[in-house]
Amino acid sequence: MKAILQAEQISKTYQTKTARHEALRPTTLRVHEGEFVSIMGPSGAGKSTLLNLLSTIDQPTDGSILINGADVTAMKEKQLARFRREQLGFIFQDFNLLDTMTVRENIALPLSLANVDKKMILERVDRVARQLGIYDLLDKRPVELSGGQKQRTAAARAIIHDPSLILADEPTGALDSKSATGLLEAMQSLNNEGATILMVTHDPMTASYAERILFVKDGELFKEVHRFGSQKEFFEQIMEVQRELGGAVRELV
Amino acid sequence: MSLSKLAFQNLKNIRQNVMYLGAVTFAILIYYTFLAIRSNEAMLQANELYGKLGTVFTGASVILALFSAIFIWYSSDFFLRRRKKEIGLYALLGLERGQIARLIFLETMGYGVIGLILGIAIGTVASKYFVQLLASVMAMQVDATFTISGASVLQTIGVFLLIFLIIALRSARTIYRFTLIELFKAEQQAESLPKVHPILAVLSVVLIGVGYYLTGQPLMDHFTIVAPLLMLCVILGTFGTMSYFTIFLLRVLSNQARHFKGTNLILHGQLLSRIKSNAVMLSTITVITAVTLTTVGTATSIYYFIDQTVEEQVPYSLSIASKQSEAEQLIAKSDQKIDSRTMVNVKNVDHQMTDLPNPLTFTRYYATYAYEDQPGQFSYVNYSDYVKLAKANGKTVIKEPKQGEAIVLETFKGNDLLKMKIKSPVGVEIKDVHESFRITAATNLPIAQLYEKQRLAFVVNDDTFAKMPEKGFTLTNYQFSDERHDDGLMKQLTQLYGKQADTEMAAYYPVYTMTTATTGLLAFAAGFLGLVFLLATGSIIYFKMLAEAEESKQRFAIIQKIGVDEKEQTGIIRRLVGFVFSLPYVLGLVHSLVAMQVLQKLLNYNIVRPTLLAIVCYTIVYLIYYIVTVRAYRRIVT
Numbered sequence: 001m002k003a004i005l006q007a008e009q010i011s012k013t014y015q016t017k018t019a020r021h022e023a024l025r026p027t028t029l030r031v032h033e034g035e036f037v038s039i040m041g042p043s044g045a046g047k048s049t050l051l052n053l054l055s056t057i058d059q060p061t062d063g064s065i066l067i068n069g070a071d072v073t074a075m076k077e078k079q080l081a082r083f084r085r086e087q088l089g090f091i092f093q094d095f096n097l098l099d100t101m102t103v104r105e106n107i108a109l110p111l112s113l114a115n116v117d118k119k120m121i122l123e124r125v126d127r128v129a130r131q132l133g134i135y136d137l138l139d140k141r142p143v144e145l146s147g148g149q150k151q152r153t154a155a156a157r158a159i160i161h162d163p164s165l166i167l168a169d170e171p172t173g174a175l176d177s178k179s180a181t182g183l184l185e186a187m188q189s190l191n192n193e194g195a196t197i198l199m200v201t202h203d204p205m206t207a208s209y210a211e212r213i214l215f216v217k218d219g220e221l222f223k224e225v226h227r228f229g230s231q232k233e234f235f236e237q238i239m240e241v242q243r244e245l246g247g248a249v250r251e252l253v
Numbered sequence: 254m255s256l257s258k259l260a261f262q263n264l265k266n267i268r269q270n271v272m273y274l275g276a277v278t279f280a281i282l283i284y285y286t287f288l289a290i291r292s293n294e295a296m297l298q299a300n301e302l303y304g305k306l307g308t309v310f311t312g313a314s315v316i317l318a319l320f321s322a323i324f325i326w327y328s329s330d331f332f333l334r335r336r337k338k339e340i341g342l343y344a345l346l347g348l349e350r351g352q353i354a355r356l357i358f359l360e361t362m363g364y365g366v367i368g369l370i371l372g373i374a375i376g377t378v379a380s381k382y383f384v385q386l387l388a389s390v391m392a393m394q395v396d397a398t399f400t401i402s403g404a405s406v407l408q409t410i411g412v413f414l415l416i417f418l419i420i421a422l423r424s425a426r427t428i429y430r431f432t433l434i435e436l437f438k439a440e441q442q443a444e445s446l447p448k449v450h451p452i453l454a455v456l457s458v459v460l461i462g463v464g465y466y467l468t469g470q471p472l473m474d475h476f477t478i479v480a481p482l483l484m485l486c487v488i489l490g491t492f493g494t495m496s497y498f499t500i501f502l503l504r505v506l507s508n509q510a511r512h513f514k515g516t517n518l519i520l521h522g523q524l525l526s527r528i529k530s531n532a533v534m535l536s537t538i539t540v541i542t543a544v545t546l547t548t549v550g551t552a553t554s555i556y557y558f559i560d561q562t563v564e565e566q567v568p569y570s571l572s573i574a575s576k577q578s579e580a581e582q583l584i585a586k587s588d589q590k591i592d593s594r595t596m597v598n599v600k601n602v603d604h605q606m607t608d609l610p611n612p613l614t615f616t617r618y619y620a621t622y623a624y625e626d627q628p629g630q631f632s633y634v635n636y637s638d639y640v641k642l643a644k645a646n647g648k649t650v651i652k653e654p655k656q657g658e659a660i661v662l663e664t665f666k667g668n669d670l671l672k673m674k675i676k677s678p679v680g681v682e683i684k685d686v687h688e689s690f691r692i693t694a695a696t697n698l699p700i701a702q703l704y705e706k707q708r709l710a711f712v713v714n715d716d717t718f719a720k721m722p723e724k725g726f727t728l729t730n731y732q733f734s735d736e737r738h739d740d741g742l743m744k745q746l747t748q749l750y751g752k753q754a755d756t757e758m759a760a761y762y763p764v765y766t767m768t769t770a771t772t773g774l775l776a777f778a779a780g781f782l783g784l785v786f787l788l789a790t791g792s793i794i795y796f797k798m799l800a801e802a803e804e805s806k807q808r809f810a811i812i813q814k815i816g817v818d819e820k821e822q823t824g825i826i827r828r829l830v831g832f833v834f835s836l837p838y839v840l841g842l843v844h845s846l847v848a849m850q851v852l853q854k855l856l857n858y859n860i861v862r863p864t865l866l867a868i869v870c871y872t873i874v875y876l877i878y879y880i881v882t883v884r885a886y887r888r889i890v891t
């Protein structure tokens with residue numbers, strides 16, 4: 001299987017006036033085409049740091065990241081921006097929808113930036129919106145939507161341009177369990193249709209929708225768990241690792 | 254820490270608020286400078302006219318005060334928005350809202366006081382240079398010094414303390430009304446999508462069109478009705494255009510294929526979300542821009558043509574109707590030399606004014622220049638005198654009229670009724686009490702510059718003139734060696750003629766000095782106000798856009814993450830700011846061009862050059878504002 005994401009020995013050190021903080025120790029990880037991977041870990045473990053590096057929003061102190069064969073650590077700002085909008089799709093905890101635009105326009109944005117023909121854009125938006133069950137909301141504006149609807153809009157925006165990789169940071173963080181389930185099921189079906197997804201979460205329930213989970217602790221990859229069998233079994237397995245993790249933390253103290 | 258201490262602490266944090274303090278100081282500086290110029294001792298002593306024209310300044314200073322209030326209002330609004338989060342923090346730390354409101358009140362007043370001190374200090378220096386500039390446009394010799402005018406200082410302090418009091422109260426009230434959550438969400442939710450009213454949109458544009466159309470109508474006849482109606486149409490149309498037509502336009506744009514091209518989606522969304530709250534500002538600025546450009550254009554035009562105007566109204570250095578030898582003795586004793594002397598024999602003949610032939614009916618206006626008891630007179634001169642006059646004035650000489658023919662001389666260039674009302678009176682028959690003439694030519698040539706002696710004049714051949722039974726009198730026109738200079742001759746001449754000084758003599762010099770001083774003062778006042786308005790409108794847009802930038806930070810962070818690169822973001826900002834700057838600029842410019850079109854007709858000069866100058870200056874300053882605003886906007890959102 002082709003590796004969509006290939007991070008080699010990436011690390012991140014935050015340098016403040018008074019102190020150096022190694023938020024991420026040298027880490028190597030791979031995500032293959034069509035995978036649904038989740039990153040878990042306690043608060044402050046470096047999950048967001050890792051995701052920001054992988055999503056090119058932040059630059060690693062060391063190491064290299066290849067996405068779809070392209071070395072993003074060597075790119076300039078302009079190239080990166082272009083790369084992000086063509087190759088990546090984002091779902092953020094706080095939605096990050098533009099309140100000045102309708103749902104349709106929000107979803108259309110990545111295609112519009114790529115200067116796709118208007119007719120084609122509208123067709124694609126309709127299709128994706130149907131897929132995510134927000135077709136009836138297309139002419140509304142984000143303020144008129146519920147959290148779950150907003151996040152599905154964000155998901156639609158993340159996949160509209162067929163990105164090689166979809167990155168999600170706590171996508172269910174602001175949702176109630178029903179909306180969260182709706183979104184995760186939608187993400188799972190996107191994954192079944194071939195989308196590659198990398199998701200950060202601290203919620204075991206959310207993580208159990210993935211097929212592989214990377215546990216991060218103190219800026220390091222701590223453990224990797226693959227899903228075998230049902231989602232319920234997977235969930236139990238995750239809880240088990242979390243206990244282990246928590247214990248490890250307690251040991252440290 | 255007590256509230257006043259906290260307020261003081263915040264005041265010291267000036268770097269962050271330097272823009273606001275700058276705006277406040279600027280407003281005070283302008284106002285004080287203006288008052289200081291008006292009450293400048295040196296100017297008052299040098300020219301009594303200056304004191305009399307004080308009303309121009311008083312009017313202008315009222316406008317300035319109003320303007321300062323609006324200006325400070327906008328800048329304080331920005332200031333407040335920018336600090337919403339900080340204020341939210343105070344609330345979270347346990348300060349009561351009443352206390353925070355008081356804190357904001359104290360701070361606003363504090364900035365007011367600093368602004369007053371700085372403004373008056375800088376104003377004292379600035380006014381000296383402005384007085385010098387004013388003196389030079391008024392062609393006066395004045396030694397300006399740095400002076401502090403007590404009355405001006407007091408008035409400035411009074412006016413601005415009032416303004417700050419109002420604004421501080423309003424800011425405090427705003428704070429008082431904010432809920433904690435609103436304070437923390439410094440970014441406001443986008444306003445709801447504005448509704449499209451196509452009918453109102455079209456109607457607004459039509460209203461402006463009607464206003465424009467009215468300017469093409471004969472204004473003079475119903476000026477009092479047409480002018481206010483016209484203004485009303487244009488102003489209403491402007492407000493309508495900014496409120497409805499812009500929304501209509503943006504919505505039309507949103508339905509085009511271009512809407513989904515590149516960053517247009519983001520741009521249109523942002524524009525549409527702000528247009529409603531910007532409409533009033535944009536229309537106000539449009540109207541101000543139009544008024545300013547027209548006023549400055551007019552004033553510069555008048556000032557620009559001042560020499561020409563005076564030359565046309567008073568073409569000779571001196572005209573007299575009597576006491577020729579005495580007058581010439583006086584001239585001989587002065588340091589003026591007589592370059593040329595043209596004597597004209599004039600006979601005034603009664604005319605039946607009631608049944609004048611059509612193209613000449615306008616000449617009834619000329620009768621109004623005559624005494625009440627002698628209406629219906631025209632002047633006649635003979636051909637030989639006409640030739641002398643034409644040569645002295647450098648005009649081409651028209652060939653001699655035959656028996657029964659006459660050349661008409663239009664004598665007031667400034668009014669130029671001949672040109673405005675009728676194509677040409679040539680071919681028309683006029684009748685006086687004795688005989689009738691056919692007009693064979695028309696030209697513009699004053700026979701003298703004595704208003705009291707002036708009628709519409711006809712040139713007839715020498716024979717005809719000699720046979721006229723009326724008693725003739727002589728008008729003498731002199732050209733001096735240096736007519737813009739006077740060593741007391743004017744005073745002596747006035748004494749010589751005594752009571753008849755108004756009717757028997759007319760000199761160039763007093764008209765010249767008087768007109769230059771008046772128009773110079775007007776041009777200065779207009780230019781000063783124009784500059785202030787320009788800076789203020791630019792600053793208002795600047796602050797408004799920065800307030801918008803503060804609220805759009807989040808949006809730019811989002812599009813940055815999605816992958817809109819810096820260059821594209823700058824492109825969005827450029828177009829965003831460009832839209833807001835160009836709307837009032839373009840519409841205001843068109844308004845003023847139409848207005849100046851009318852002016853051109855009234856003044857009968859080609860005002861293209863002075864107008865162009867005003868427009869170019871305006872455009873340059875506006876462009877600078879545009880660039881500065883784009884930069885500041887970018888700094889805030891990236």
Ligand SMILES: Nc1ncnc2c1ncn2[C@@H]1O[C@H](COP(=O)(O)OP(=O)(O)OP(=O)(O)O)[C@@H](O)[C@H]1O
Pocket residue numbers: 014015016021022023041042043044045046047048049050202
């Ligand atoms: N800009 C920064 N400067 C300095 N230190 C930072 C910065 N951002 C994050 N850190 C530190 O890096 C570490 C990892 O942070 P990160 O945000 O990746 O945690 P996380 O795993 O996402 O936690 P959470 O689940 O709470 O979101 C933390 O200890 C944090 O304090």
Ligand SMILES: [Mg+2]
Pocket residue numbers: 047048049
């Ligand atoms: Mg995080």
